[in-house]
Amino acid sequence: MLEVNNLSTFYGNIQALWEVCLTVEEGEIVALIGANGAGKSTLLHTISGLIHPTSGSITFLGQRIDGLSSHTIVELGISHIPEGRRLFTDMSVRENMEMGAYPKRAWSQKDQTLEQIYQTFPILKERAGQLARTLSGGEQQMVAMGRGLMSRPKLCIIDEPSNGLAPRLVLEVFQIIESLREQGITIFLIEQNVRHTLEIADRAYVLENGRVTLDGTCKELLKSDHVRKAYLGL
């Protein structure tokens, strides 16, 4: 579904990604793990067209997307749920959600999509009229995920959804991600919570200093000494 090939991205003179290669197949949950500053968010920003690579290619459903604008990439079916939620804080929950439905194919179905999302996130229905900035951190994360789903994506790329949440909510976020897969959405997930991530994902890539250093099925990575020491504290 998604193929990233030899991708390099720079900020000015500084190279943040070095010839990154990875694939995501339809129906999978694929994880990307790595330390702070490894380049994880940079990779997601490059996939979603917010920044453009210097070399390499990104193919989605057989079509080259590197070089396309971010709104075209959303139209094609990739939704980026950003790190730090990035809500419209002075808008209501419902208005935030509707902002996610701007692709043409999503707008005509937005009321129906909203009802489906309320089934996944009942709290958002209760809070529909409330300003986003008055929500708890966990509720704000639900809004960010709900808004991302409003574009009716085929592939959701999600940047650290459990960051800053209490343990009970962390579990809930992981359950929701599994339920999205059951609804037919393919997931590319960045997470610092490596243990839970390797439990729900099919495969994972390890990114270190802008390079993919390791990849495999989660079962394989759980057996890797490097992963156990560096990311699981074992």
Ligand SMILES: Nc1ncnc2c1ncn2[C@@H]1O[C@H](COP(=O)(O)OP(=O)(O)OP(=O)(O)O)[C@@H](O)[C@H]1O
């Ligand atoms: N807009 C920018 N301009 C210049 N350098 C940047 C910019 N954004 C990120 N960087 C640098 O690129 C590198 C990778 O950053 P990135 O945000 O992709 O890391 P990350 O893996 O997402 O980290 P974290 O886990 O802390 O979110 C870092 O060294 C960072 O300082």
Ligand SMILES: [Mg+2]
């Ligand atoms: Mg990041």
